[in-house]
Amino acid sequence: MAQAQIIKTKVGIVGGGPAGLMLSHLLAKQGIDNLVVESRDHETIRNTHRAGILEAGSVKMLTDTGVDGRVLTEGDEHEGIDLRFNGESHPLDFKDLVDATVTLYAQNEVFVDLAAARKRDGGDVRYEAEVTEVLDLETTTPKFRFSDKDGAAFEVHCDILVGADGSRSFCRRAVTGEQDYKIEYPFAWFGILTEAPKSAPELIYANSPHGFALISQRSETVQRMYFQCDPAENVNDWSDDRIWAELQKRVDGPDGFQLKQGPIFDKTVLAFRSFVREPLSHGRMFLAGDAGHTVPPTGAKGLNLAFADVKVLFEAIDSFYATGSDALLEGYSDLALQRVWKAQNFSYWMTSMLHTREDASPFETKRALGELATVTGSRFGQQYLAESYTGWPHK
Ligand SMILES: Cc1cc2nc3c(=O)[nH]c(=O)nc-3n(C[C@H](O)[C@H](O)[C@H](O)COP(=O)(O)OP(=O)(O)OC[C@H]3O[C@@H](n4cnc5c(N)ncnc54)[C@H](O)[C@@H]3O)c2cc1C
Numbered sequence: 001m002a003q004a005q006i007i008k009t010k011v012g013i014v015g016g017g018p019a020g021l022m023l024s025h026l027l028a029k030q031g032i033d034n035l036v037v038e039s040r041d042h043e044t045i046r047n048t049h050r051a052g053i054l055e056a057g058s059v060k061m062l063t064d065t066g067v068d069g070r071v072l073t074e075g076d077e078h079e080g081i082d083l084r085f086n087g088e089s090h091p092l093d094f095k096d097l098v099d100a101t102v103t104l105y106a107q108n109e110v111f112v113d114l115a116a117a118r119k120r121d122g123g124d125v126r127y128e129a130e131v132t133e134v135l136d137l138e139t140t141t142p143k144f145r146f147s148d149k150d151g152a153a154f155e156v157h158c159d160i161l162v163g164a165d166g167s168r169s170f171c172r173r174a175v176t177g178e179q180d181y182k183i184e185y186p187f188a189w190f191g192i193l194t195e196a197p198k199s200a201p202e203l204i205y206a207n208s209p210h211g212f213a214l215i216s217q218r219s220e221t222v223q224r225m226y227f228q229c230d231p232a233e234n235v236n237d238w239s240d241d242r243i244w245a246e247l248q249k250r251v252d253g254p255d256g257f258q259l260k261q262g263p264i265f266d267k268t269v270l271a272f273r274s275f276v277r278e279p280l281s282h283g284r285m286f287l288a289g290d291a292g293h294t295v296p297p298t299g300a301k302g303l304n305l306a307f308a309d310v311k312v313l314f315e316a317i318d319s320f321y322a323t324g325s326d327a328l329l330e331g332y333s334d335l336a337l338q339r340v341w342k343a344q345n346f347s348y349w350m351t352s353m354l355h356t357r358e359d360a361s362p363f364e365t366k367r368a369l370g371e372l373a374t375v376t377g378s379r380f381g382q383q384y385l386a387e388s389y390t391g392w393p394h395k
Helices: 018-029 042-046 056-064 070-074 094-098 107-120 240-251 302-323 327-354 362-377 379-390
Strands: 005-008 011-014 034-037 053-055 076-078 080-085 088-093 102-104 124-126 130-135 143-147 153-157 160-163 179-184 188-195 203-206 213-217 222-229 264-270 273-278 285-287
Touching: 011 018, 011 143, 018 034, 018 107, 018 302, 042 107, 053 056, 053 302, 056 070, 056 102, 056 302, 070 107, 080 094, 080 362, 080 379, 088 094, 088 362, 088 379, 094 379, 107 124, 160 302, 188 240, 203 240, 203 327, 213 240, 222 240, 240 264, 273 327, 285 327, 302 327, 327 362, 327 379, 362 379
Parallel strands: 005 153, 011 034, 011 160, 034 124, 080 203, 160 285
Antiparallel strands: 053 102, 076 102, 080 088, 130 143, 143 153, 179 273, 188 222, 188 264, 203 213, 213 222
């Protein structure tokens, strides 16, 4: 077998999603040499539809650090959401409630901007290269191995190894015996992309006896919508007509609200769970983003948490190289987890309040409506939701 080629770098990053690429960008700006290894190809990542809502802090990270300003010109600023239940709309005005907004800017575009910035700045990002081994994590020279698309083998030697390799993280699974906190949900989301005009100016989060629905957007002509479904649902069993009937049922009400329909060109079933690994570090390996924690998408927190982790981790790595002290690296996990658990709470709360469970008793169903009425019925309730949704200040 051919000998693996050794690559030496300061920070070795596994995964080129938002967490990995943003960290690479920040480090490079500070002159800290790093390498990103990503298993998928550029086009596949660009065409994977996931997150859409960016907190103001995430938007700032893209613009203020010089990734790209496109989020400001092509993103769509949203000043609130609509909580719909009992067939009635309850608009929440974030701007008025907490003087904050969010921006609708698809994760694909975030990826395009980050990947372009790495390329523009001469970053070393290896696509189509899967990491299959991590080693020596408890030493001052952690390592990982990968092969590129032509089968050439490499071994990366670094000072700091970052696992930013998503919810099925190979890096995380390479370490056993740590504490994993998790819960599964008995439902998933059926997601569609449709060529249709916007049905409403803001996102609609709908609770109905038929289940949850989210009426979201992508652009003036393309819309993203989801409805709660069984995790075993097969997309091929769903014709466009059946999907529209299901979505409409979940937003129906005395106000006669009608979804604007169009051809559906993408259908997926998305399972989700709540998960946290503690701690987010092991020796010289640090987990960031979905590799360390995942949330149900209901609170729109995943990508934002990935960026928030990266901000804390970048400052710790920067301090390590500037001062030689690893005090901030040692504090990374505790500091990042403070925000992670707030986001876990919010995402769990939104999910349980808005989804319906087949085994729910009539009492539970009425109680959930009472909760929605409490939240929407007072400025304090609305502010609690608005503050969490738009994101707590970065530390
Ligand atoms: C339907 C849906 C809607 C969502 N909506 C929102 C939203 O509105 N707002 C929000 O903030 N978040 C949302 N999220 C969550 C968000 O998409 C994720 O939290 C985000 O992608 C996390 O970024 P990451 O960089 O940590 O992980 P990822 O984006 O998963 O990136 C990890 C990368 O690592 C690579 N990789 C994995 N294993 C290896 C390996 N062994 N070697 C090399 N590379 C590897 C993967 O190919 C991947 O590109 C949503 C998610 C879904 C599924």
